[in-house]
Amino acid sequence: MRLELEDVHHVYAPGTRFEVPALRGVSLAVEPGEVLAVVGGTGSGKSTLAQHLNLLLKPTRGRLLVDGEDARGMKLGELRRRVGLVFQFPEAQLFESSVRRDVAFAPRRLGLGEDAVGERVRQALAELEISHLADRSPFSLSGGERRRAAIAGVLAMDPEVLVLDEPTAGLDPFARAELLGLVRRFRERGRSVVLISHDLDEVAEVADRVCVLERGRVRALGTPEEVFYANPALAPATVRVMAALGRAEAGRPVRFADTLQALKELLEG
Amino acid sequence: MLGRGLGQFYPAESPVHRLDPRAKIVAAGAIVAGLFLVDSMAGFLVIGGAVVAALVVSRVPVGSFLRAMRPVLFILVITSLFQILFYRRGELIFGWGWIQVYTGGVELAAFLALRLALLISATTLLTATTSPLALADGLEDLLSPLSRLRFPAHELAMMMSIALRFIPTLSSEAEKVMKAQAARGAEFSEGGLLRRARALVPVLVPLTIGAFKRADELAEAMESRGYRGGAGRTRYRELRFRPPDAAVLALAVAAVAGGALV
Known part of the structure; x- marks a missing residue:
């Protein structure tokens, strides 16, 4: 599934004195099977952009295309199943008496039979490695476990595109690494992930492409090498180190492992 | 909003x-x-x-x-x-x-x-x-003669201003939770009265839990800044x-x- 935003504008509270333009002409495609990272400061429009990908927010101007066709012609429920959106701090959406029942909420809403719902729940819980918590109350879990239960609740819809809004905010380094593992596994199955983040180090590890938003506009879009080496001051630690060294023969590594390899070669050579 | x-x-x-x-x-x-x-x-x-x-x-x-x-x-x-x-x-x-x-x-x-x-x-x-603050101040002052009869005038005014202060917070929180549940397929404007009321459960539960959590945090923040109720308190705005x-x-x-x- 290919999602494309075409010259999307969004204005909050139009026509009132609280009017705020959040997106000002964003054009961007999410290709099948890629991890697209959207980075930018607070107020740059990242979360607004995320909510346009399943039309929870409607563009004030411009449109969303799904596989080349205008999404307004699609059923909203269908679009929201295929584009799974995980909000920032999603643990605030847990409401059921057990993790299993909470994760079953979305597949039940799809009208699946009991067996199919059970299967979806099992898969989602296994994917997030929380099968052992299935019968616990979501309110008795730790912060990281709650976050994973909430993400499982979206994965249970079996979406083709997964949109994660700041999924690692407030998580410890271990939980963060596990979550990035989930992103990679999801892509390996040929599906796409939109990762909204302001942690450039984690973006460096998993992103295939990076989109930099600034005050509602796309400031830069390309591979991590292109985007980060074009502006090393605003880049992950790996790129900052390589740029500061200024050794062109080392190439343009972005990921930690690649950077380490390049540095080793420099030291030995 | x-x-x-x-x-x-x-x-x-x-x-x-x-x-x-x-x-x-x-x-x-x-x-x-x-x-x-x-x-x-x-x-x-x-x-x-x-x-x-x-x-x-x-x-x-x-x-x-x-x-x-x-x-x-x-x-x-x-x-x-x-x-x-x-x-x-x-x-x-x-x-x-x-x-x-x-x-x-x-x-x-x-x-x-x-x-x-x-x-x-x-x-x-x-x-x-x-303004809600002035209203609470005025009400507290008008009710203060009753505090001699152990009527909690200050506490009542404080409760009123806190309640007013948190209405916008709660409504933006409700909007957020509703969106999150809509992303999981919830429908809030479908079906009859009973179905609509049931559709609100996934919103009301997290909202209530959030409100209690916020109340605890607020109480802690107030106490850590020395709040102990009305007795002996002076006012910034006379x-x-x-x-x-x-x-x-x-x-x-x-x-x-x-x-x-x-």
């Missing part, structure tokens, strides 16, 4: 905004009480004139004033309709099957509608021109009762007395 409904504060620079909140509360109270003493059209005109004059001086735009009153319009229409249809005194002026309209009913409906409309106008004007306040109070009483006597 921002709830603009009944009782919304409209910040502006005007003589009415600058009045002592105590004067405004008492004046509004007098007018509300007076409305129940009035039983003539002329009396309503006198009080209505006073309210309209205050509205003009307050610089609250009439449009947003009326919009703030809109939620009550429904009640107003329903009550009037009931009076017209079911009060059967005076002369019959219209009859069609079981629908029978009498002069007494129309008269009563007009009185009731006027009384309600003026009552709501007076209180809306009070909340539109007085209320001052000045000549214009006395004048407004006198005018309100005069309007009520005039309205009741005409």
Whole structure:
């Protein structure tokens, strides 16, 4: 599934004195099977952009295309199943008496039979490695476990595109690494992930492409090498180190492992 | 995003905004009480004139004033309709099957509608021109004589201002949770009343839990900054009762007395 935003504008509270333009002409495609990272400061429009990908927010101007066709012609429920959106701090959406029942909420809403719902729940819980918590109350879990239960609740819809809004905010380094593992596994199955983040180090590890938003506009879009080496001051630690060294023969590594390899070669050579 | 409904504060620079909140509360109270003493059209005109004059001086735009009153319009229409249809005194002026309209009913409906409309106008004007904080301060001060009878005046005012302060927070939280559940396939505007009420469960549970958590955090933050209730507390904003306040109070009483006597 290919999602494309075409010259999307969004204005909050139009026509009132609280009017705020959040997106000002964003054009961007999410290709099948890629991890697209959207980075930018607070107020740059990242979360607004995320909510346009399943039309929870409607563009004030411009449109969303799904596989080349205008999404307004699609059923909203269908679009929201295929584009799974995980909000920032999603643990605030847990409401059921057990993790299993909470994760079953979305597949039940799809009208699946009991067996199919059970299967979806099992898969989602296994994917997030929380099968052992299935019968616990979501309110008795730790912060990281709650976050994973909430993400499982979206994965249970079996979406083709997964949109994660700041999924690692407030998580410890271990939980963060596990979550990035989930992103990679999801892509390996040929599906796409939109990762909204302001942690450039984690973006460096998993992103295939990076989109930099600034005050509602796309400031830069390309591979991590292109985007980060074009502006090393605003880049992950790996790129900052390589740029500061200024050794062109080392190439343009972005990921930690690649950077380490390049540095080793420099030291030995 | 921002709830603009009944009782919304409209910040502006005007003589009415600058009045002592105590004067405004008492004046509004007098007018509300007076409305129940009035039983003539002329009396309503006198009080209505006073309210309209205050509205003009307050610089609250009439449009947003009326919009703030809109939620009550429904009640107003329903009550009037009931009076017209079911009060059967005076002369019959219209009859069609079981629908029978009498002069007494129309008269009563007009009185009731006027009384309600003026009552709501007076209180809306009070909340539109007085910030929630000033309102709570004024109320606390007016109730403080009762604290000798162990009435928790300060606590009541504090509860009121906290409740008002958190309405926008809760409504933005509700919006967020609703969106998150909509992303999981929840539908809030589908089906009959029962189904819609059930659809709200996934919103109300997280909202309630969040509210309790926020209350705990707020209490902790207040205590860590030394809050221990009203005893011995001084105020940053001292209320001052000045000549214009006395004048407004006198005018309100005069309007009520005039309205009741005409």
